[in-house]
Amino acid sequence: MxxxxxxxxxxxxxxxxxxxxxxxxxADYPPPKRIAxxxxxxxxxxxxxxxxxxxxxxxxxxxHNAKLMMQAMVRRIDSKVLRTKIKANKAGTPIAPPLxxxxxxxxxxxxxxxxxxxxGMLLLPFDADHCVPLRRAPDVRPAILQARGPxxxxxxxxLRELQGLISAYEWREKGIHVGALKGSVHxxxxxxxxxxxxxxxxxxxxxxxxxxKSSGKAGVAFDIGTGTGVLAAVLARRGVNRVVAxxxxxxxxxxxxxxxxxxxxxxxxxxxxxxxxxxGLAELIxxxxxxxxxxxxxxxxxxxxxPDSRMLRGFLAGLTAHLAPGGEGWLILSDLAEHLGxxxxxxxxxxxxxxxxxxxSRVDAKPTHARATDTTDPLFKAxxxxxxxxxxLAAA
Ligand SMILES: C[S@@+](CC[C@H](N)C(=O)[O-])C[C@H]1O[C@@H](n2cnc3c(N)ncnc32)[C@H](O)[C@@H]1O
Numbered sequence: 001m002x003x004x005x006x007x008x009x010x011x012x013x014x015x016x017x018x019x020x021x022x023x024x025x026x027a028d029y030p031p032p033k034r035i036a037x038x039x040x041x042x043x044x045x046x047x048x049x050x051x052x053x054x055x056x057x058x059x060x061x062x063x064h065n066a067k068l069m070m071q072a073m074v075r076r077i078d079s080k081v082l083r084t085k086i087k088a089n090k091a092g093t094p095i096a097p098p099l100x101x102x103x104x105x106x107x108x109x110x111x112x113x114x115x116x117x118x119x120g121m122l123l124l125p126f127d128a129d130h131c132v133p134l135r136r137a138p139d140v141r142p143a144i145l146q147a148r149g150p151x152x153x154x155x156x157x158x159l160r161e162l163q164g165l166i167s168a169y170e171w172r173e174k175g176i177h178v179g180a181l182k183g184s185v186h187x188x189x190x191x192x193x194x195x196x197x198x199x200x201x202x203x204x205x206x207x208x209x210x211x212x213k214s215s216g217k218a219g220v221a222f223d224i225g226t227g228t229g230v231l232a233a234v235l236a237r238r239g240v241n242r243v244v245a246x247x248x249x250x251x252x253x254x255x256x257x258x259x260x261x262x263x264x265x266x267x268x269x270x271x272x273x274x275x276x277x278x279x280g281l282a283e284l285i286x287x288x289x290x291x292x293x294x295x296x297x298x299x300x301x302x303x304x305x306x307p308d309s310r311m312l313r314g315f316l317a318g319l320t321a322h323l324a325p326g327g328e329g330w331l332i333l334s335d336l337a338e339h340l341g342x343x344x345x346x347x348x349x350x351x352x353x354x355x356x357x358x359x360x361s362r363v364d365a366k367p368t369h370a371r372a373t374d375t376t377d378p379l380f381k382a383x384x385x386x387x388x389x390x391x392x393l394a395a396a
Pocket of ligand 1 (some may be wrong): 227246
């Protein structure tokens with residue numbers, strides 16, 4: 001029997017009766033220190049103030065009104081962020097210079113953190129079957145069951161997380177079409193989704209190393225940090241006989257297993273839970289590490305933010321030791337971090353040289369996703385200049 005390790009939270013209800021329930025957060029957010037039971041009679045200013053002070057608002061009113069309350073809180077956060085921006089932009093000078101991209105990014109992350117902290121305070125009760133026992137609540141059981149699995153007791157979780165679960169459920173059902181696979185990949189909750197097709201095409205079209213082709217059935221490729229398994233599937237479809245794909249996130253490994261099965265390549269791909277490399281050598285090693293150096297604010301951001309570029313540097317530093325003679329490493333990386341002042345091109349090149357690697361070639365692509373052309377995005381200048389590349393690396 002599995003022991004439920006979710007923490008217990010306690011509060012007093014409107015009849016002054018002590019209550020308790022499990023606290024559940026897939027992003028691993030801690031429970032609020034205080035909980036107040038609230039309903040439709042609460043006004044948005046008071047709700048916002050209480051949430052900012054760290055009080056969890058356990059909603060017992062109408063479900064749709066909880067969503068309206070969330071929107072009212074979003075408006076209050078947005079206007080606070082705007083006020084902070086105006087203040088930072090004025091900086092005491094009559095004609096203020098625009099914020100540097102780095103400062104704009106720091107502000108953007110602060111705004112994101114504020115949003116998740118404050119909005120995460122609007123809480124809902126859930127029954128043990130994941131039903132929300134509130135008036136006008138939709139049936140959210142399939143979406144939650146898919147992400148959380150079965151639970152044995154009623155619990156409390158945030159409305160914001162519920163909304164994320166529902167949207168992930170819909171995306172997973174729909175899948176992402178991957179041209180190179182002539183099929184779809186379905187990303188599980190919190191698993192990196194290959195919405196940006198340009199990097200998948202790099203792996204689909206770059207010439208395979210000669211040593212991989214000549215080694216026939218014995219040839220091996222590694223896919224480091226496989227996520228949905230998309231790159232491992234592309235390599236298998238290209239005829240690579242054996243691919244070993246790693247990830248540290250169990251959700252990614254489960255997701256990759258399903259996708260590889262559904263794409264009918266699972267007999268060629270072995271999934272391994274590992275920090276970076278599996279055992280042995282490979283003729284080809286691909287890796288698409290998180291693109292931005294920085295601290296993830298929750299476990300949902302591990303595929304995007306990499307503290308101190310740990311995965312990127314670990315991949316480069318370990319590559320030569322895991323390459324078979326004549327083998328190649330294919331590093332997929334966007335230069336967004338460079339445009340945001342988080343890493344320099346010189347640093348990246350120094351890590352490549354220090355690892356005893358040379359660059360055989362590089363292919364670049366401009367992102368085609370909608371955000372790259374969204375002029376209202378605070379990071380538009382960086383996003384519109386961004387280039388995604390695949391670096392073909394070999395031992396010097
Ligand atoms: C940007 S995602 C790329 C996923 C997939 N390869 C793709 O291209 O869509 C990075 C992946 O690396 C995984 N990861 C992060 N650190 C890792 C490590 N030290 N070892 C193995 N995998 C890691 C993450 O869980 C995530 O699935």
